[in-house]
Amino acid sequence: MMGGVCKMLKRPSKFEDVVGHTHLIEFLKNHVSGGTLPRFLILEGDEGLGKTTIAKLISLALCCESENKPCYTCKTCTDIMSNVIDKNMETKNVKLFNMSINGGKDSAKDVVDNFNLGVSGIKTKVILLDEAHAMSDAAQEVFLVDTEYLPSNVYVILITTNSYNLIPTLKSRAFSIKLNKLKKVDLMILLKDIVRERNLNVQGGDATLGLIADWADGKPRIALNLLSGFQSNSAVSADLIKEFIGYVDVDDVIDLLSYLGGSMTHGLMYINSLHLSDGILDICLEVLKIKKGLASFKLNMDDALKVRTKLANVDEEVLVKFIYEFAALVKVNKRGLIASFIKAHPMYSSLVDFNPSILQEELQQKSDLVLEEPDYSERKAPTMESLLQNGSIVEVF
Ligand SMILES: [Zn+2]
Known part of the structure; x- marks a missing residue:
């Protein structure tokens, strides 16, 4: 998928549909209508900002046949809207190249062959080079001379996430436009x-x-x-x-960790209700930093205060042990989190000394308990209830 900055799921086919980038759009419209837009442009910005869409809208505006560019109604405008913008297909006026596929010197020569109006009778031509950073240095050298002497009414737009990969001599010939993130x-x-x-x-x-x-x-x-x-x-x-x-609430993680200094049972019940994510580990590490009196750049002052108050009873060693066990998990799941929690909990040593067969006997005496393996056929983490009910929690000890 290419475009993005659209009001509707459909890509914007007009400047007016673009949300954000207000000053840039105004700048572009003014220079297109005044005929003062430089003919060699670099459009740079992070992935997903809508660079390609904006480059296509610039092309449409430049190629429009009306006095009042862009009119969105002339034959060239509608042609570009229905082909270039809607279908990512080129037209006589707008040529599309993806340099991550054609990044070598030979394809660069093919591209340069397009730097003219040809015999098609068109008045304006725009050549879009997407993923321009993927071009080899040799390919970029090919463009050096030809981008400096572009025929009038031929425009070249390099689209890139990272202009550092462009050779300085080429960059210096272009007018660079940087797309900012949206508010x-x-x-x-x-x-x-x-x-x-x-x-x-x-x-x-x-x-x-x-x-x-x-x-x-x-x-x-x-x-x-x-x-x-x-x-x-x-x-x-x-x-x-x-x-x-994979959102994790910092409060949830602080609450989880607080049980490492309190009741193991309550901790296990809490884990059962916790929303799991890979992000938990990152937050644990930030919490550890605060416990050690270091600065955390991810947690705010409120979070840091909560860490100090809610985790006052949690030893640093216990926290490290938990992180050590948790980080070793191949995949974050409830079972692994439970095991890490139990092993790190200060109560763990008393559990290890405890003879599991006694617990087993006690469980068997209660005839209403089902001693079956939990059903993992659904590939879902077993719930705490099911673990406690069928006694498989004993294995973990
Ligand atoms: Zn038009």
Whole structure:
């Protein structure tokens, strides 16, 4: 998927559809209509910001046949809208090259062969080079002379996530435009449009959408892709979103760790209700830093205060032991978390001294307990209830 900065799931086919990048769009429109846009451009920005979409909109504006560019109604405009923008297919006016596929010197020569209006009768031509950073140095050298002497009405736009890979001599010939990340407020506008369009039932409103916006870190495509995973008319809850993005609440992790200085049983019950994610380990490490009196750049002052108060009874060694066990897990699952928790808990040594056969006898005396292996056929982590019920928790000890 290429484009991203769209008001609707459909890619924006007009400058007016682009959310955010307000100053850039204004700048582009002014220079296109004034005929003052440099003919060799570099469009740089992180993945998912909509660089390719904006490059296509620039192409459309440049090629428009009307006085008032872009008109979106002339033959060239509609041609570019339906082919280049909607289908990622080139037209007589707009040529598309992906340099991650054609990054070598020979393909660079093929590209340069396009640096003219030819005999097609078109008035303007735009050549888009996507993933331009993938070009070899030799390929870039090929462009050096020809980008300096571009015929009038022939434009070349290099699209890249990282212009460091471009040779300085080539870069110095181009006019560079850097795309910034979107503000959260702009991402929220995009997300709300999708919600409306797909009639999604968002539980928790803005706070739930805010989770997506925060996680997407200013990149519209990332945010939209997540929401596109939901079917029309379906419910979108904070829990589902958290599951998708592997979100971990710092408070949850602090609460979990607090049980390492308290009741093991309550801790196990808490784990049973905990939302699992790979992110737990990162937060544990940050908590350890705070316990050691070091600065954490990920946790805020409030979190640090909670660590100091809620984890006052948790020994640093216990915390390290827990992290050691937990980090060794191949995959984060409830069973592994339970095992790590039990092994790190100060009560563990008394459990090890305890003879499991006594517990086994005690369990067997209670005839209502089913002593069966838990059913893992569903590949879901067993629940705490099932572990306690069928006695398999004894194995862990
Ligand atoms: Zn037009």
